[in-house]
Amino acid sequence: MTTPILELRHISKRFDMTQALDDVSLSLYPGEIHALVGENGAGKSTLIKVVTGVYQPDRGEIVLNGRPVHVRNSQDAQALGIAAIHQEPMVFPDLNVAENIFISHRDRGAIVRWRQMYEDAAAILAKLDVKMDVRVPARGLTLAAQQTVEIAKAISLDVRVLIMDEPTASLSAHEVSQLFRLVATLRDQGVAVLFIGHRLEEVLSIADRVTVLRDGKLISSRPRAEVTIEQVIRDMVGRRVEEFFAKSAVERGELLMSVRGLTKERVFSDISFDVYRGEVLGFAGLVGSRRTDVGLALFGVEPADSGRILLEGREVQIRSSQQALQLGIAYVTEDRRQYGLSMPLSIAANITLPTLSRYLGALGLVRTNAENTDAEEFRQRLSIRADSVRVEVARLSGGNQQKVVLSKWLNTRPQLLILDEPTRGIDVRTKAEVHHMISELTAQGLGIILISSDLPEIMAMSDRILVMREGRMMGLFSRNEATQESIMTAAMGRENTVAERQR
Amino acid sequence: MTSLRRSIRPEQIRELILILVIVALLLFFGTQISDYFGARTFTRISTSIAILAVVAVGETLVFLTRNYDLSVGSIVGFTAFFVGTQLQFYHGIPPLAAVLMAVGIGAMMGAFNGLLVAYGRVPAIIVTLGTMAIYRSALVEYPGNKIVQISALPAWVQDFSSANVLEVGTFELRLIVAIALAVVIIAQLMLMYLPYGRRLYAIGSNPEAARVAGFPSQRIVFIAFILSGALAGLAGFMFLGRFGNLTVVAAMGTELQAVAAVVVGGTSTLGGSGTALGSLLGATLIGVLDQSLRRWPLISEFWRDAMLGILILLAVAGDRAIVDRLRTIWARSELQLGAANSALPQEDNIHGS
Numbered sequence: 001m002t003t004p005i006l007e008l009r010h011i012s013k014r015f016d017m018t019q020a021l022d023d024v025s026l027s028l029y030p031g032e033i034h035a036l037v038g039e040n041g042a043g044k045s046t047l048i049k050v051v052t053g054v055y056q057p058d059r060g061e062i063v064l065n066g067r068p069v070h071v072r073n074s075q076d077a078q079a080l081g082i083a084a085i086h087q088e089p090m091v092f093p094d095l096n097v098a099e100n101i102f103i104s105h106r107d108r109g110a111i112v113r114w115r116q117m118y119e120d121a122a123a124i125l126a127k128l129d130v131k132m133d134v135r136v137p138a139r140g141l142t143l144a145a146q147q148t149v150e151i152a153k154a155i156s157l158d159v160r161v162l163i164m165d166e167p168t169a170s171l172s173a174h175e176v177s178q179l180f181r182l183v184a185t186l187r188d189q190g191v192a193v194l195f196i197g198h199r200l201e202e203v204l205s206i207a208d209r210v211t212v213l214r215d216g217k218l219i220s221s222r223p224r225a226e227v228t229i230e231q232v233i234r235d236m237v238g239r240r241v242e243e244f245f246a247k248s249a250v251e252r253g254e255l256l257m258s259v260r261g262l263t264k265e266r267v268f269s270d271i272s273f274d275v276y277r278g279e280v281l282g283f284a285g286l287v288g289s290r291r292t293d294v295g296l297a298l299f300g301v302e303p304a305d306s307g308r309i310l311l312e313g314r315e316v317q318i319r320s321s322q323q324a325l326q327l328g329i330a331y332v333t334e335d336r337r338q339y340g341l342s343m344p345l346s347i348a349a350n351i352t353l354p355t356l357s358r359y360l361g362a363l364g365l366v367r368t369n370a371e372n373t374d375a376e377e378f379r380q381r382l383s384i385r386a387d388s389v390r391v392e393v394a395r396l397s398g399g400n401q402q403k404v405v406l407s408k409w410l411n412t413r414p415q416l417l418i419l420d421e422p423t424r425g426i427d428v429r430t431k432a433e434v435h436h437m438i439s440e441l442t443a444q445g446l447g448i449i450l451i452s453s454d455l456p457e458i459m460a461m462s463d464r465i466l467v468m469r470e471g472r473m474m475g476l477f478s479r480n481e482a483t484q485e486s487i488m489t490a491a492m493g494r495e496n497t498v499a500e501r502q503r
Numbered sequence: 504m505t506s507l508r509r510s511i512r513p514e515q516i517r518e519l520i521l522i523l524v525i526v527a528l529l530l531f532f533g534t535q536i537s538d539y540f541g542a543r544t545f546t547r548i549s550t551s552i553a554i555l556a557v558v559a560v561g562e563t564l565v566f567l568t569r570n571y572d573l574s575v576g577s578i579v580g581f582t583a584f585f586v587g588t589q590l591q592f593y594h595g596i597p598p599l600a601a602v603l604m605a606v607g608i609g610a611m612m613g614a615f616n617g618l619l620v621a622y623g624r625v626p627a628i629i630v631t632l633g634t635m636a637i638y639r640s641a642l643v644e645y646p647g648n649k650i651v652q653i654s655a656l657p658a659w660v661q662d663f664s665s666a667n668v669l670e671v672g673t674f675e676l677r678l679i680v681a682i683a684l685a686v687v688i689i690a691q692l693m694l695m696y697l698p699y700g701r702r703l704y705a706i707g708s709n710p711e712a713a714r715v716a717g718f719p720s721q722r723i724v725f726i727a728f729i730l731s732g733a734l735a736g737l738a739g740f741m742f743l744g745r746f747g748n749l750t751v752v753a754a755m756g757t758e759l760q761a762v763a764a765v766v767v768g769g770t771s772t773l774g775g776s777g778t779a780l781g782s783l784l785g786a787t788l789i790g791v792l793d794q795s796l797r798r799w800p801l802i803s804e805f806w807r808d809a810m811l812g813i814l815i816l817l818a819v820a821g822d823r824a825i826v827d828r829l830r831t832i833w834a835r836s837e838l839q840l841g842a843a844n845s846a847l848p849q850e851d852n853i854h855g856s
Contacts, residue, residue, distance in 0.1 A: 052715075074714070074715045074716070074717045075717045075718070075719070077717070078717035079717075084715070086715075090709065090711065090712035090715055090716070091709065091712060092704070092705045092708040092709050092712055092713075092775070093708050093709060093775065094704055094707070094708040094771075094775035094776045095701070095704060095705060095708060099701060099705075103701065103702065103705050103716060103718070104716045104717045104718055106698075108698070110697070110698070111696045111697065112695070112696045112697065112698060112700075112701060
């Protein structure tokens with residue numbers, strides 16, 4: 001490695017009471033993938049925003065190619081060859097792929113030459129070894145494909161520093177491997193990549209250098225070959241993590257729910273499984289495997305067309321979420337911002353939202369005291385980090401918001417809890433707490449359906465794992481039969497691995 | 504299927520439906536109103552569409568950026584009234600200067616909207632609701648005559664409204680209609696071929712992404728409001744030319760008509776999609792209905808405002824019911840395409856679902 005292309009020297013940034021960045025120095029080299037890891041609130045996002053010009057550092061300087069530079073906004077960053085790709089792709093859904101790639105260009109003349117643009121876009125994608133129709137609107141593309149478009153855009157702008165902020169958070173394992181191939185291609189072309197991620201195994205599999213931030217400070221920065229995953233986790237949390245996560249053994253209770261031949265036309269078909277009390281049934285699969293749709297069908301949001309659902313031996317029809325709630329089924333959503341929480345409302349108000357009728361006093365007014373008492377109980381039980389339950393949810397971190405969502409549904413006193421990506425985008429410590437919580441709930445006799453794209457998580461937490469692919473059930477593995485390989489192969493649709501199929 | 508999906512978009516189907524509806528309406532009114540298919544009807548409808556189309560094109564630009572401009576009616580009224588009053592006092596003002604005066608005043612009023620929306624970050628609906636009232640009051644309080652009378656205007660203004668650029672038999676293409684067509688065509692070309700036009704779509708499509716994409720989205724929104732104001736100013740001049748006699752309520756309610764034309768023409772209320780041609784079609788539908796209902800004895804004149812409301816609601820509801828369904832069908836065909844390709848795992852998730 002010769003000279004660094006981008007150096008951050010003694011960067012500090014303060015917001016009111018929090019020192020978001022404290023004297024952080026970092027060097028990015030061309031042709032190197034530099035992983036940046038840390039818990040939520042460690043300062044990763046602030047660092048990215050300083051580099052891309054969204055924030056100005058209080059102290060310290062940014063040096064590009066040995067020359068100090070000022071990055072005042074994203075235009076500056078772009079002019080300097082710095083681009084960022086975010087967790088949620090920043091594409092324009094109404095514009096087509098080619099336009100998305102070239103929208104920021106200023107050197108393409110005063111008039112849009114469409115034919116030329118299509119050809120150039122196709123050429124760039126070909127260079128990345130990606131097959132994609134450049135004329136389709138970005139709206140219909142998968143997240144993975146949208147990210148590919150963003151990478152193509154960055155390349156077309158000749159970026160020298162590419163920052164990827166949790167690009168894999170919403171991708172399936174297969175898509176992640178594709179993305180990593182792309183990132184490796186970029187590295188080989190001499191781009192410096194700063195890669196931020198939460199899934200450590202994944203991040204470490206691609207990084208050349210690993211930097212750990214904690215509480216705004218740089219803890220360590222070492223070549224990949226010199227660190228182990230345990231070391232990195234230790235640096236991140238500042239203490240030894242004995243157990244990353246694992247569901248404690250709970251004896252399987254009685255049969256809670258049986259599903260037979262559940263089908264929704266054009267979405268999923270012939271899904272059959274049983275859930276027992278005290279059990280976690282994992283749903284594994286790639287994005288597009290329609291796991292979430294099965295969850296939504298069981299919760300009555302998007303009811304199935306046919307098939308039977310038996311709850312404690314009694315056949316039930318679930319046509320709406322109210323019905324599901326009455327039957328003791330709760331669904332913790334994947335997207336907390338969109339469906340899970342009302343951001344401007346307090347923790348207490350969010351927790352009691354689906355069960356408000358329980359808190360009504362005379363004249364039909366809400367008894368705030370009762371509300372607060374119950375919410376306070378959850379705050380302590382799930383250790384939600386907030387001063388009081390009157391704090392607005394918007395001010396909590398992602399992990400704590402997730403705990404509020406969980407509290408909200410636990411407050412409905414469910415028997416069956418469907419958890420859809422409960423730990424997506426939250427930090428290691430909160431993740432461990434959520435896993436602990438799941439363990440505890442099964443001990444209390446709940447049945448849990450866990451939908452997750454995080455393969456190690458699903459393997460560690462589930463008693464049995466149902467694998468889906470494009471709306472079909474590909475296999476049902478018990479905990480000791482399941483290996484990452486067997487699940488992945490089933491999820492990707494190889495025939496020979498369909499193991500113990502139920503019924 | 505990919506190529507079919509590519510060559511026909513749900514939006515284009517919508518434009519086709521709009522044309523069919525307009526033709527059906529013309530045929531229907533032809534059976535109801537005597538002497539309907541004639542040069543007089545054509546002139547009457549086309550000149551009424553012209554003013555609305557110009558305002559609607561400006562409104563389209565603002566709509567594309569996920570904003571609204573409710574002040575256009577007041578801008579049309581103010582510029583018409585202001586320029587009319589000036590012309591009453593100073594007969595010597597040359598025609599071009601009068602036009603430029605109208606466009607310039609409109610642009611300034613639009614710039615004030617744009618300043619508050621783009622740089623002041625005040626929601627457009629609040630800003631333009633406020634300026635709609637302010638500009639109207641400015642008109643009422645404007646010192647001078649409270650009325651513009653055609654008899655007091657220079658002769659060329661009266662000629663302007665009846666000037667033709669083309670005559671085929673008894674059919675006449677009025678100058679103001681030609682101006683409107685030119686505005687629509689120029690705007691359409693701008694939206695298709697100028698980087699500025701494409702960026703209007705980009706901003707409405709995903710404002711957050713526009714902020715980080717590195718192009719000046721604040722300035723682009725600002726300019727969209729200026730253009731909307733300028734076109735409303737031009738429409739104000741056309742309004743003066745067409746009617747001549749003005750009171751302080753001139754062009755009141757034009758904003759509702761413009762919004763209706765834009766929405767009926769297929770521009771998304773969430774920005775990011777729509778065309779100037781669509782808005783022309785929307786304006787045409789409204790013009791045909793408006794002018795024909797005036798001559799259709801079965802319906803009271805007072806229902807014409809309700810008709811605008813119904814059109815807006817129908818267009819938006821129709822979007823939900825039909826165009827969204829079409830989008831789903833389109834997306835589904837894509838899904839099946841993806842399933843057919845599943846033998847090739849490298850490809851299946853590059854194409855979306």
